[in-house]
Amino acid sequence: MPTWRELKRFCERDGWELYKQTDHYFYVKRDKNGNVRRTKVSMGSGEIPKYLWKEILKNQLQVSEEYFNSKI
Structure with a gap:
């Protein structure tokens, strides 16, 4: 699972x-x-809990995990 810092970097x-x-x-x-x-x-700076990460990825970011990983 990504960290909050990685999510900020993605954004x-x-x-x-x-x-x-x-x-x-x-x-x-x-x-x-x-x-x-x-x-x-x-x-x-901790890791995003799995259940919350799936929700963020699908409903907020609306991108694939592969796309997310390519930006961090």
Whole structure:
């Protein structure tokens, strides 16, 4: 499973916009079709729990694991 730092790095390298920073990093990405995706990244450095990672990948990032790995 990836770490929170790797998720943050993915967002930065994949063109996500940091729109708010509190106790988490909040990112948004708008694609050419007008779709908006959002994700929240913990400031912790630990590993993302498996159940949560699957949810983030499918519903927030909406990319394959292979694509994610190519960006980190």
